[in-house]
Amino acid sequence: MEETAGEIKKIMYVNRKAPYGTIYALEALEVVLIGAAFEQDVMMIFMDDGVFQLKKEQDTKALGVKNFSPTYRALEMYDVEKIYVEKESMEVRGLTVDDLIIPVEVKSNEEVTKMMGEADVLLNF
């Protein structure tokens, strides 16, 4: 991996799906955690049903799957600090930042579009 040394790319992880029902959210989080070792300029955006991934007090007992939401709290330790939620997705689902498990920055759809345009890499989950 010596060739990657010195090159920093803007990597944007786009999380669009609900935390349960499909595995995308969990496997996306695994990419972000592993990816932290590459020391790139990373950001995460949660939009559409993806905003539910950060919802407080998730209870998965009845589903029989693991509640992995506490792992989002570890992102800070991995130096993943640019975490955004899309304003419109939050509003339409009746969510505010107080409903979320970690501190986030709220961005409008227009701002998200701009950020996507500026990113070198978009990984959609």
Place this chain on the structure above:
Amino acid sequence: MKFGIMVSEGPYTHQAADTAYNFIAAALEKGHEIYRVFFYHDGVNNGTRLTTPPQDDRNIVKRWSELAEKHEIDLVLCVAAAQRRGIADADESKRNGKDADNMAPGFRISGLGQLLEASIQADRMVVFGD
């Protein structure tokens, strides 16, 4: 241009594997380079040699293997995703105490770091999935 590719969906159920394949074939024909194809989520099912489609249908797995052989393309199955879904090469199978392996020729199993590395190395990362 140097392309990195991620395939996030399994074959036959979803068009992603076909579209990715067609994209890669077209890119190669135009003289572009494919740095790596990384298979994630159900995409790892593109790498089982036990796939047996009806004779009048395309064989998606075989098509990948042939592409890898002809153009020396790096086809990587995510190890964590592959373990969940029962895709293993001989080493993985042995390590996990299984009685069989099923990885198709031309593929290899490796970690998520390969996705990140491809994202950094490639000029463009293209994701095929939902």
